[in-house]
Amino acid sequence: QINPQRLWDSLMDTARIGGTAKGGVSRLTLTDTDRQVRDWLKEECERLGCTVMVDEVGNMFAVRPGRRSDLPPIAIGSHLDTQPTGGKFDGILGVLGGLEVFKTLQDSGYETNAPLMLVNWTNEEGSRFAPAMLGSGVYAGVFDRAYADSREDRQGVTFGEAIEAIGYRGAAKAGSVTFGAMFELHIEQGPILEQEEKVIGVVQGVQGMRWYEVSVTGREAHTGSTPMSMRRDALVGAARLIDRIEGIALEHAPSAVGSVGLIEVQPNSRNVVPGHVFFTVDFRHPDDTVLDVMERKLLAAIDEMAGKGSLGVESKKVWESPAVRFDADCLASVKKSAQAAGYQARDMISGAGHDAAYIARVAPTAMIFVPCAGGLSHNEEESTSFEECAAGAQVLLGAVLDYDGR
Amino acid sequence: QINPQRLWDSLMDTARIGGTAKGGVSRLTLTDTDRQVRDWLKEECERLGCTVMVDEVGNMFAVRPGRRSDLPPIAIGSHLDTQPTGGKFDGILGVLGGLEVFKTLQDSGYETNAPLMLVNWTNEEGSRFAPAMLGSGVYAGVFDRAYADSREDRQGVTFGEAIEAIGYRGAAKAGSVTFGAMFELHIEQGPILEQEEKVIGVVQGVQGMRWYEVSVTGREAHTGSTPMSMRRDALVGAARLIDRIEGIALEHAPSAVGSVGLIEVQPNSRNVVPGHVFFTVDFRHPDDTVLDVMERKLLAAIDEMAGKGSLGVESKKVWESPAVRFDADCLASVKKSAQAAGYQARDMISGAGHDAAYIARVAPTAMIFVPCAGGLSHNEEESTSFEECAAGAQVLLGAVLDYDGR
Ligand SMILES: NC(=O)NCCC(=O)O
Ligand SMILES: NC(=O)NCCC(=O)O
Numbered sequence: 001q002i003n004p005q006r007l008w009d010s011l012m013d014t015a016r017i018g019g020t021a022k023g024g025v026s027r028l029t030l031t032d033t034d035r036q037v038r039d040w041l042k043e044e045c046e047r048l049g050c051t052v053m054v055d056e057v058g059n060m061f062a063v064r065p066g067r068r069s070d071l072p073p074i075a076i077g078s079h080l081d082t083q084p085t086g087g088k089f090d091g092i093l094g095v096l097g098g099l100e101v102f103k104t105l106q107d108s109g110y111e112t113n114a115p116l117m118l119v120n121w122t123n124e125e126g127s128r129f130a131p132a133m134l135g136s137g138v139y140a141g142v143f144d145r146a147y148a149d150s151r152e153d154r155q156g157v158t159f160g161e162a163i164e165a166i167g168y169r170g171a172a173k174a175g176s177v178t179f180g181a182m183f184e185l186h187i188e189q190g191p192i193l194e195q196e197e198k199v200i201g202v203v204q205g206v207q208g209m210r211w212y213e214v215s216v217t218g219r220e221a222h223t224g225s226t227p228m229s230m231r232r233d234a235l236v237g238a239a240r241l242i243d244r245i246e247g248i249a250l251e252h253a254p255s256a257v258g259s260v261g262l263i264e265v266q267p268n269s270r271n272v273v274p275g276h277v278f279f280t281v282d283f284r285h286p287d288d289t290v291l292d293v294m295e296r297k298l299l300a301a302i303d304e305m306a307g308k309g310s311l312g313v314e315s316k317k318v319w320e321s322p323a324v325r326f327d328a329d330c331l332a333s334v335k336k337s338a339q340a341a342g343y344q345a346r347d348m349i350s351g352a353g354h355d356a357a358y359i360a361r362v363a364p365t366a367m368i369f370v371p372c373a374g375g376l377s378h379n380e381e382e383s384t385s386f387e388e389c390a391a392g393a394q395v396l397l398g399a400v401l402d403y404d405g406r
Numbered sequence: 407q408i409n410p411q412r413l414w415d416s417l418m419d420t421a422r423i424g425g426t427a428k429g430g431v432s433r434l435t436l437t438d439t440d441r442q443v444r445d446w447l448k449e450e451c452e453r454l455g456c457t458v459m460v461d462e463v464g465n466m467f468a469v470r471p472g473r474r475s476d477l478p479p480i481a482i483g484s485h486l487d488t489q490p491t492g493g494k495f496d497g498i499l500g501v502l503g504g505l506e507v508f509k510t511l512q513d514s515g516y517e518t519n520a521p522l523m524l525v526n527w528t529n530e531e532g533s534r535f536a537p538a539m540l541g542s543g544v545y546a547g548v549f550d551r552a553y554a555d556s557r558e559d560r561q562g563v564t565f566g567e568a569i570e571a572i573g574y575r576g577a578a579k580a581g582s583v584t585f586g587a588m589f590e591l592h593i594e595q596g597p598i599l600e601q602e603e604k605v606i607g608v609v610q611g612v613q614g615m616r617w618y619e620v621s622v623t624g625r626e627a628h629t630g631s632t633p634m635s636m637r638r639d640a641l642v643g644a645a646r647l648i649d650r651i652e653g654i655a656l657e658h659a660p661s662a663v664g665s666v667g668l669i670e671v672q673p674n675s676r677n678v679v680p681g682h683v684f685f686t687v688d689f690r691h692p693d694d695t696v697l698d699v700m701e702r703k704l705l706a707a708i709d710e711m712a713g714k715g716s717l718g719v720e721s722k723k724v725w726e727s728p729a730v731r732f733d734a735d736c737l738a739s740v741k742k743s744a745q746a747a748g749y750q751a752r753d754m755i756s757g758a759g760h761d762a763a764y765i766a767r768v769a770p771t772a773m774i775f776v777p778c779a780g781g782l783s784h785n786e787e788e789s790t791s792f793e794e795c796a797a798g799a800q801v802l803l804g805a806v807l808d809y810d811g812r
Binding site: 083084085125126127130132188189190191207209211219220221222223224225226227228229230233235236238239240242243246249250253254256257258259260261262263264265266267268269270271272273274275280282284350351352353375376377378379380 | 489490491531532533536538594595596597613615617625626627628629630631632633634635636639641642644645646648649652655656659660662663664665666667668669670671672673674675676677678679680681686688690756757758759781782783784785786
């Protein structure tokens with residue numbers, strides 16, 4: 001039995017690192033607040049007697065020995081970084097839930113067969129450095145270290161510079177710290193569990209996702225003295241594409257989603273016709289072939305606009321993460337654990353990306369969801385109750401012990 | 407006869423203060439580069455024996471005595487501040503053209519009847535602090551000093567703080583340094599003179615202009631796990647309004663223009679549905695009653711969007727500058743001067759706002775335009791030729807002497 005109050009206290013305490021006035025957390029990856037929470041985690045794990053390793057892209061691994069050192073560790077992993085205006089649970093519950101599992105086992109003197117491993121993956125959010133799930137992606141061999149190091153934030157600081165700056169460039173080669181399976185506890189970030197009054201989601205897989213970057217180039221000009229007919233207004237062009245992107249998603253609703261989350265305008269002055277606009281596109285669907293269709297529609301809209309001649313429009317696919325199915329054995333352990341604890345559970349597909357999606361390429365993996373109020377996430381008001389957090393950690397403990405028992 | 411090479415050299419030399427890699431100038435008002443060019447101007451004027459006064463909003467006045475100290479000075483004024491990616495001529499030509507007039511008179515020992523006054527108006531561009539023409543506006547009593555001091559840039563720095571920081575808060579009360587008339591030389595910033603192969607525009611007036619600020623409030627949410635039907639996407643709402651604003655302008659073309667130059671998105675992260683968008687609107691037309699119609703259409707579009715309920719939309723008119731007619735006597739002097747110098751001239755209305763528009767409320771005022779390549783302004787490629795700059799300064803000299811002779 002995990003200690004729900006201790007778990008809750010750890011969530012509330014660490015939420016102060018990067019805590020915002022509106023009760024959220026702003027802890028972008030590889031910033032100083034990220035360093036603080038990493039230092040805290042390291043100390044907590046070492047106090048439990050765990051050895052903490054850090055790999056070359058900053059992923060942190062804390063090992064709790066098991067009875068048999070010949071078995072590969074069972075990992076519990078998620079992330080401690082957040083969106084610029086993120087919540088207190090997204091990712092964090094998975095790491096602190098894992099820490100609570102370690103503490104519970106310690107309290108009761110429980111010895112697992114396999115060693116356990118708690119993992120904090122670097123840059124899961126992908127907000128400061130695109131793409132998301134970068135640390136787990138390098139671990140799984142989807143990206144190489146040089147690619148990760150080269151990623152730039154919107155101020156031009158690279159991932160490599162940022163990781164050196166906070167002192168979390170570890171010695172271990174990415175992928176060299178191995179484990180036999182991974183479980184990730186996470187909030188749903190969507191509305192389904194709450195609407196159906198279920199407490200546990202047994203996550204079967206993750207939908208496919210693609211990110212694009214679009215540049216629209218017009219010409220800076222005076223807003224007062226430049227006739228409408230002579231303008232090449234990059235923002236008007238971008239606005240039409242943003243509208244079209246929503247349209248493409250709606251054509252494939254309810255399963256498809258499509259969003260423009262980030263936009264930058266040059267020179268961004270009230271009396272200058274915008275000369276350049278940069279924006280990002282995020283398309284998702286559980287079926288990769290539908291994403292192909294959505295992508296073709298996006299490219300067609302871009303070509304059509306570029307073809308009119310007054311605006312230059314360029315696009316680049318910067319990320320593609322295909323749909324993922326999790327491991328049947330791991331899922332069976334989650335299901336069994338939820339049943340044993342007496343929670344209403346439901347199979348589901350994740351709308352959000354998770355480190356588990358990349359780890360599934362190299363190890364048996366599964367995820368556990370708990371509800372969040374109103375399905376709201378990537379929002380400072382993100383909220384999951386005391387009981388729901390406890391339920392998630394309890395099911396995580398049970399799943400790990402069940403898997404360990406096999 | 408002005409010295410065209412000396413004028414050109416002064417344009418090219420000062421363009422280095424805030425000069426950009428692309429050959430433009432980035433010299434936002436009340437920044438350190440603005441201080442540098444102000445210091446330079448002060449020194450140049452003092453070297454000519456002029457007394458330099460600065461008023462409480464940073465407007466600079468350099469006086470060259472005339473034969474009769476009982477006559478009010480004739481002013482020549484424009485501005486040295488630029489857009490973030492501005493050109494080398496917008497405003498600057500009017501001040502340096504005036505300085506060249508002073509130097510020419512000095513060289514030839516010419517004594518005017520009335521004193522002459524060279525003016526550098528603060529924050530004409532309105533890019534850092536809205537609205538535009540703020541220094542001349544306070545001078546003319548359109549705004550009071552407290553209003554100017556309270557204006558904030560997008561980083562939250564106030565005009566009052568910025569002017570103290572560069573040491574250009576003068577002792578003189580705004581409006582206390584008086585003159586009897588003002589001439590402003592400026593580049594056209596539009597295509598007409600070039601298209602008609604005219605060298606001089608005799609500017610009869612300035613069109614009406616209105617600025618608005620619009621806030622769209624939705625809800626931040628996860629782009630992957632939030633179904634389209636549950637979203638309140640502030641950027642999609644803003645995109646539709648931007649499209650509509652262009653539509654409103656086109657409905658009243660060719661005389662109307664409408665633009666969204668500045669947009670800010672919160673939290674501006676690739677995988678967060680935008681929760682809040684702020685953007686600005688700039689509407690202009692020579693007829694204020696047409697602007698009333700355009701404004702009603704804008705408010706109707708905003709009300710319609712707000713009425714749908716999923717987005718909060720608020721707007722505020724932050725500036726209104728009615729259409730202006732310049733003074734007949736001053737215009738006659740400009741026309742006569744252009745004829746005497748043998749330049750092809752044409753009457754026209756200014757599409758851009760100018761300090762002269764506010765000064766016309768308190769003193770007889772007129773403007774002189776010269777062409778700029780492709781009508782392009784508020785762009786680093788803004789370009790006016792050696793000959794055109796010289797023509798403008800020559801006509802300015804002639805107009806001032808003609809007016810002085812009356
Ligand atoms: N879980 C989560 O919010 N991940 C961020 C990556 C994404 O899905 O956009
Ligand atoms: N002349 C000029 O560019 N003025 C700036 C104010 C405006 O017209 O927007």
